[in-house]
Each structure stands twice: as structure tokens, then as C-alpha cells.
Amino acid sequence: MEDATAWPAWLAATWVTLKLAGLTTIILLLLGTPLAWWLAHTRSRWRMPIGAVVALPMVLPPTVLGFYLLIAFAPEGPVGLVADRLGLGGLAFTFQGLLVASVLYSLPFVVHPLQAGFSGVPKHVLEAAATLRASPFDRFFSVVLPLVRPSIITATLLGFAHTVGEFGVVLMVGGNIEGQTRVLSVLLYDQVESMAYGEAHQLAAGLLLFSFALLLLMQWLGRRTAVGHD
Numbered sequence: 482m483e484d485a486t487a488w489p490a491w492l493a494a495t496w497v498t499l500k501l502a503g504l505t506t507i508i509l510l511l512l513g514t515p516l517a518w519w520l521a522h523t524r525s526r527w528r529m530p531i532g533a534v535v536a537l538p539m540v541l542p543p544t545v546l547g548f549y550l551l552i553a554f555a556p557e558g559p560v561g562l563v564a565d566r567l568g569l570g571g572l573a574f575t576f577q578g579l580l581v582a583s584v585l586y587s588l589p590f591v592v593h594p595l596q597a598g599f600s601g602v603p604k605h606v607l608e609a610a611a612t613l614r615a616s617p618f619d620r621f622f623s624v625v626l627p628l629v630r631p632s633i634i635t636a637t638l639l640g641f642a643h644t645v646g647e648f649g650v651v652l653m654v655g656g657n658i659e660g661q662t663r664v665l666s667v668l669l670y671d672q673v674e675s676m677a678y679g680e681a682h683q684l685a686a687g688l689l690l691f692s693f694a695l696l697l698l699m700q701w702l703g704r705r706t707a708v709g710h711d
Contacts, residue, residue: 491668491684494659494663496660497664498645501580501644501664502583502644505580505583505587505644506587506641506644509584510637510640512584514595516592517599520592535588535589538586543647543650544649544650546582546650547649547653550654551653554581556573573654574655574658576655578654582650582651582653582654582655583650583651586643587640587643590636590639590640591636592636595629595636598629598632599625599629599632602628606624606628631702634702638702641695646666647664648667648670657671669685
């Protein structure tokens with residue numbers, strides 16, 4: 482594949498943004514699904530503290546999270562030292578570090594819709610499946626997941642859209658390296674800072690239309706799925 486740094490700035494930023502949002506969403510669905518299930522059903526005393534940690538990015542300024550992640554990812558930081566000993570190299574100002582930061586920052590936007598969906602699954606449905614000798618694994622994949630399909634759709638689209646719109650965490654952890662960590666939100670900031678308002682208008686309008694279309698898609702898919710269950 483051609484090096485992204487050889488592409489036009491907007492095309493390189495689009496590629497980095499879509500790659501980051503896609504990978505972040507996939508990772509969050511894999512990690513967030515069991516976490517959401519646990520939060521929805523556990524009676525552990527750790528439920529509230531862990532739930533608060535998951536929700537923290539929703540109220541914490543992105544630059545605060547980005548600052549502490551940058552400290553952790555630095556060569557002398559705890560994560561940076563471990564990564565260096567494992568031969569993984571540095572994480573600060575790299576796409577890999579940006580991916581880790583995005584997963585943490587977008588975590589509640591995937592976990593909360595899934596948790597709400599899991600909490601709404603009627604207990605008698607699971608009990609009925611258990612009486613038919615369905616294993617917990619079978620009950621989850623054959624009964625639970627089809628019932629919470631609207632929540633899965635919402636979590637997927639919200640996680641993707643939120644990652645596309647990231648700025649503070651991205652700039653703190655990833656910096657502004659063309660073709661590697663410069664995403665569309667950072668490119669827009671560059672255009673405004675350099676007073677290229679014409680290009681900034683085009684990019685901002687494109688992101689606005691993308692966000693609006695994604696929200697419409699989420700509502701349409703959710704309604705269609707709900708009708709299919711009736």
C-alpha cells in the first residue's frame with residue numbers, strides 16, 4: 482500500500498481517522514461486551530467503583546485523560562517501561578498509543594448502551610432457555626444477543642462516531658504527525674490556526690454531515706430492528 486504521507490493532507494487524515502475509529506470500535510465491542518454483561522448482572526461491591534471508572538471519560542476533560550496517558554506512555558512512565566522491556570517500542574506519539582487512548586476515551590459510549598440492553602433482558606427468558614438445557618454460552622449467543630441487537634447497533638455507531646470526533650486526547654497522546662496520528666479533527670484545527678477558513682469550512686461541513694447521517698442511520702436501524710422483534 483502506498484505510504485499515507487504521500488497522500489493529500491485531507492485524504493491521509495481521513496485514512497488515519499477511519500482506521501482509528503474502526504479498530505477502536507472492534508476492540509471496544511470485544512472488551513466492552515463482557516464488561517457490560519458483568520456490570521448489568523453482578524452484585525459485587527466493586528460494581529459501583531468500576532462503573533464510575535468506565536463512565537469517567539464522559540465527564541473528565543479530554544486533555545486531563547490525555548495528559549496522564551502521555552505521562553504513562555513516556556519512556557520513563559510505567560506503561561512505557563513495560564513496553565520497552567517487551568520490545569514494543571514507545572507508545573507516545575504513535576498510532577498504537579493513540580489506539581489505546583481512544584479505546585479508553587470511548588469506552589463508556591460502547592459499554593453503557595450494551596449494559597442497558599443486557600439489563601433489559603427478561604429473566605424468565607433466560608430461565609426458560611436454561612430449562613431447555615441451553616448452556617450459558619448458548620443462552621448468551623442464541624438468546625441474549627438477538628434481543629439486544631438495537632443496543633449493539635447503538636454501541637457500535639456511538640463508539641465509531643465518538644472516536645471520529647476526538648480531539649483533546651488525540652492531540653495530547655498522538656500529536657500531529659501526518660499520515661500517522663493526524664486525524665480529521667486535528668487537521669481542522671490546523672486549518673483554522675493557519676487561517677485557511679475555506680478549507681476549514683469544507684472539512685467542518687463534511688464532518689457535520691457525516692455525524693448527522695450516522696445519527697439518522699442509528700435511529701433507522703434501531704427502529705427497523707425493534708419492528709422486526711414485534
